[in-house]
Amino acid sequence: MRHTISVLVENKFGVLARISTLFAARGFNIDSLAVGETENPAISSMTIVVKGDDRILEQITKQLNKLIDVIKVNEFNDIEHVERGICLIRIGLNKSNRNEVMNMIEIFRSKIIDVSQSSVIVEVSGSEDKINDFVGKVVPYGIKEMCRTGVIALHRGQSVIEGK
């Protein structure tokens, strides 16, 4: 099962390495990872997506909590939350596919952020599923390049992390 975990950490040198070392050493797989500063520059927020059964998830959360620099760990699966990621894709354009590609971009409410003679760069954002869906749809038109971020997440309603 897929789990999204949010981890608040001290924004210190080496913390990302501690987390990735932990995952590697314990044999847990990271599906995706996104890191950034929070409103408090001393604290970073990481969103980690992992796959595993409940037992593995329990170990991951406990092991993360055990790291001295980890302030708070939250698992999102059981709470209502929003998840977003971004994907940039360069799609090859030619006379025959141009209209269909433009349609697809429209349908997914994605954006064209760069245009050249033979290609466009499209930005899609949304849940992992939505991005996967879009990528699947444009594969036949020829993806020349693509990169995507890990998802980031917040729960809906009140903050569970700081209780505010």
Next chain:
Amino acid sequence: MVKRTGAQILVESLLKENVEVVFGLPGGQALPMFDAIHGSELNFILVRHEQAASHMADGYARSTGKPGIFIVTSGPGATNIVTGLCNAYMDSVPLVGISGQVATSVIGQDAFQEADITGITRPVTKHNFLVKDVNDLAKTLKEAFYIATTGRPGPVLVDIPVDVQRASCEFVYPDKVDIRSYKPNYNGHPIQIKKAAEVINKSERPVFHIGAGIVASNAENEIFEISKKCNIPVTNTLLAIGAYPLDTNLSLGMLGMYGTFCANKVVQAADVVISVGARFNDRCTGEVCEFAKNAKKIHIDIDPTSISKVVDADIPVVGDAKMVLKEMAVFMDNKDRKDWLKAIDAWRTEHPLCYNKNDGKLHPQYVVEKISELTRGEAIVVTEVGQHQMWSAQYYKAKNSRLFLSSGGLGTMGFGYPAGIGAKFGNPDKEVIVVAGDGSFQMNMQEMAVAVLNDIDVKVVILNNQYLGNVRQWQEMFYGKRYSHTCLAKRKKCPKWCNSPKRDTCPVYVPDFLKWAQSYGALGIRVTEKNDVEPALKEMLRTKNSVVLDVWTEIEENVFPMVPVGASLDNIITRMNG
């Protein structure tokens, strides 16, 4: 206010922490620290190999309960302590290690003797720090001590670049620590504790399984009282030897691969296993799915990650062993559990620990039995790793906890001798005896210089079987007696394959441990006959100096009982072919 250099801050901080002794060895990137040590009252012990410094600090810590300290230089000095850190990490031993580092301005440039030691040791320390600003040093050291000694203890490394050692600032040693992301929890949850007590009250066949956590939290009395009150038998891990008295009908001895028949039987037949401060290592559980299959598991541990990591806990209690046991005792009923204890007595007498006592041969178990007898179990016995370690665990009747020190989780050959020296520094009035294998001893025996030069009388009893005996036993039992590279006497002229070693036909053993001891000014004694064991041990104990007692035991003796790797505890082998 007067300014201090980083190096002076380090020394003064160590003194403020009441550090009695520091082990280590200097080098280029540690020069300012060593200069500051030179003018101070810090008791610094110069070792011969940094790995030994980390094990000495470890032995000091295990035997005293206080953190062990070492200081080494950058690069090779620092990489040499990785084994010591990992060893201490696996066994939850509080250490504060200090390493020199190249100057901050050249970190990352592959400077001379640069090693990314915080990177290298991240997975084998409880935490580590690279101090880049002298203003952070005092606070970091305070935190290092705090982290090492609180919660589940463990080693902490502080890496200090040479320019930070030289830079200066005002020195204020903080008297409090507040780390927002590290708040160990000592109080068990009252509801969980009550639930646990209720399950135990209803049980017919409960058993306590105690580990190093009992020793770390000084809960020896609590476990004794609660087991007596409720008539619950107690088995221990290797690291909890001595934590529970052996002379009661509730004591089962050690559990697991080389544990007693009785302890293994009891755990497999139990309806509740209450594990306290133990982490279900595979050497204890055997095949996990078969482990105490019909028992409810209550797991009390200060480290939440230990719970349900290997064995699923039905009732987890996160907290300090001492506090939890105290609170749990209130809810527990007195019960006599007569039938259970009767069954246990039967298992105890069915297969007690045994070896051939009547064939006149010099069996290694006999040597440990004699040590136990002559010291009345009051000496600190430290082991290396191998068969001799298991015989020591089985036959040394330690009167208290912290009297049997052994590398458990990592199983580090070369640990015992330096750890014994460290233990003696912490316990100058106690007899310290290292029971060593002839293989393991050779991994750190150079530290005899430290013992001799500092008038540290640590006794070494080598159970010399001319083999990496533990591995040889497995080769004998599971690899068709193909003794691949386990003979320590093998020479070029020997047949390529040999599985019939004999003292009188095998080549002369090297080194000659007697001459070797003598070259340090220590006493060397050799024993090859059973009858000479006791007098030699007595002479050793009379001598107030380093002694190496080289005992030539039966070569192909095996450790029993034994549970093969991957087998269930039910499949315990009590003797060869039996």
